[in-house]
Amino acid sequence: MKTAAALVIGNELLSGKIADANLVVLARTLREAGVELRRAVFVLDDVDVIAEEVRALAGAHDVLFTSGGVGPTHDDVTIEGVARAFGAPVVTSPILADLLRGHYGDRLLEGHLFMARVPEGARLVSGETVVWPVVVMQNVWILPGVPEIFLAKQPLIRAELAGESPFISFAVLTTLDEGQLKPMLDRVVEDHRDVAIGSYPRWSGAEYRTRLTFDGLLEDRVRAARDAFASSLPAGTLVGVE
Amino acid sequence: MKTAAALVIGNELLSGKIADANLVVLARTLREAGVELRRAVFVLDDVDVIAEEVRALAGAHDVLFTSGGVGPTHDDVTIEGVARAFGAPVVTSPILADLLRGHYGDRLLEGHLFMARVPEGARLVSGETVVWPVVVMQNVWILPGVPEIFLAKQPLIRAELAGESPFISFAVLTTLDEGQLKPMLDRVVEDHRDVAIGSYPRWSGAEYRTRLTFDGLLEDRVRAARDAFASSLPAGTLVGVE
Structure with missing residues (x-):
């Protein structure tokens, strides 16, 4: 039986500004796929804490899913945290940069391109119904925190994990x-x-x-x-x- | 500034059977009290995991709040986990046993008395509007997982933490x-x-x-x-x- 962990990132969750909606969505996806979700950890937007937690959780489970902290602003430090956990630099993905150029056209700003950063060596997972790819670094799936987008990525997880016996x-x-x-x-x-x-x-x-x-x-x-x-x-x- | 952590316990949360409703309630209570909630960890009903996590979180924060696992059945192992974290035995609280006798009267069964177990050395915190006390072991508040009861205990936390500067x-x-x-x-x-x-x-x-x-x-x-x-x-x- 495969095991999984979740790392849910965001000051807004631990300060009570909003209630998390993603953990239960991930839990149900994994349950249906026959994967045991063993632990979920909620942390602040702190790159050192994220790096340490990614290292621990990715090492102790078959697969780790992170939620949140993937936008272009200063408080979005998940990409850097995951990169640091694996000792990899952060680089700009040409594929993601092209997708951003296609989306924004003439309105593209330098700030938008921050969304093309990935840990070096990451792969991109996409599907027919999911346009924007998920960045996956080794066994770590880096998912966005916005609930509507988090939900939209679930078919990619189901496709990746297909084949396990369901509970x-x-x-x-x-x-x-x-x-x-x-x-x-x-x-x-x-x-x-x-x-x-x-x-x-x-x-x-x-x-x-x-x-x-x-x-x-x-x-x-x-x-x-x-x-x-x-x-x-x-x-x-x-x-x-x- | 005081720091806090949360340990949310229950197979039903990590299997996606139900969505947690308690973390955001605790987060708001702590925020209003000027206490920084730094980390929340969700774990399964596993006494070894709970004991290890209580030890780590209670040691690294001023106060730890647990949610869930405090009923009388085999999957309620939080009291034992907290006791083990502090190297204390589990004992029956005469005060809680009396409360149970008062509540159940002639209908009291041995199974009900499991709800009177506490880590040796724990204190009981109660208030005018909260009849059933909260069990507090050193800096660990042991709260029930049922959302209605978890919510009803919040005034006790507010009273205990009063005096910090709010955010x-x-x-x-x-x-x-x-x-x-x-x-x-x-x-x-x-x-x-x-x-x-x-x-x-x-x-x-x-x-x-x-x-x-x-x-x-x-x-x-x-x-x-x-x-x-x-x-x-x-x-x-x-x-x-x-």
């Missing part, structure tokens, strides 16, 4: 609270160590009190864990099975 | 794109190193194209940076000043 996910809903269902749940957890089992209390709404989730790569095992738990519930406390 | 935040809106405004902005950044300046392109909507933000602890300096930038813009490109 299977089932669920049980019950009227029991976590303290009540704990003895039954503990037995199922003990007997199904290869299934990731989660318990989530619902705070509002009356239909059910707790949602139990069962996740794994082997459908038979995931289904067996779910069914073992569902059938261990006292009569009248099972609301539904998904 | 001042101003903004300028312009019709220029980042490539166009970069030369003017670079000069203002150079002249105002004590002000954190951010540039955020707007992807949709026609009223303005870029929002520039100016943040710092000294209102005069923040205002001077904002005004220097606003007055450097070409005629007709300034949409507003906040």
Whole structure:
């Protein structure tokens, strides 16, 4: 199973100016692709911190995705941070520069060309429906922070990661609270160590009190864990099975 | 200036089952309190990972806030992780056990009492409007992951951190794109190193194209940076000043 990490960059997220919308989008893309997202780190626009974190996360996971800090202004330091993590200089990509010239024409300014910078040795990944390429340095995908653009890049990630086995996910809903269902749940957890089992209390709404989730790569095992738990519930406390 | 970090715990967040809602709430609480949130780390329900991360983040920041993993089931391992980070055993808090007995009465089960576990040596922080106390181990605040409860605990954090100078935040809106405004902005950044300046392109909507933000602890300096930038813009490109 492949593993992944996310590095989400931006003062605006840690100061509460805006709420991040990208992590859950990436998490869902990776989940569907059968890749385990193990860690996400949010940092400020600080090139030293970014470089150190890229080095650590890219080294410990199969693939790292960064979000944010790729525009032309002083606070966009992700390209430099990734380059520094790999000991590479920052260079201007002729392909990206041509794309910028094509887009801006006579209105092109020196400031716009800052968006053509890449770590030396990076590759560009593009697709039929995604015009502007993603810069990928070794196992680091450098994604933009603007949510609409981040979302638009997801098909490129799906195409790159195609071929892994997807995760299977089932669920049980019950009227029991976590303290009540704990003895039954503990037995199922003990007997199904290869299934990731989660318990989530619902705070509002009356239909059910707790949602139990069962996740794994082997459908038979995931289904067996779910069914073992569902059938261990006292009569009248099972609301539904998904 | 005090610094803070956040440790957000839960398989459900990294698998994309739900989107985190707590980080932005904490970020805003800390921002209003004048505390700099420097880093947030999202991890899985893994007690070793949590213990290691608590040790690192609590050691490098004045205060650490954890979110999630505090219920009674097998996937709730935050209390154990924090205890392990400080080399403390997990014990049952008589105060929390009494609160649970008062709440559940005759319906109290052994499973419910798992919610009374704390790292030995932890203190309990409560307030007039917050009935269930927050468990605080040294400089680590252990907060629940359910968004409604996480939100309800914020007044306790505000009360604890009262007395710091709040951050001042101003903004300028312009019709220029980042490539166009970069030369003017670079000069203002150079002249105002004590002000954190951010540039955020707007992807949709026609009223303005870029929002520039100016943040710092000294209102005069923040205002001077904002005004220097606003007055450097070409005629007709300034949409507003906040």
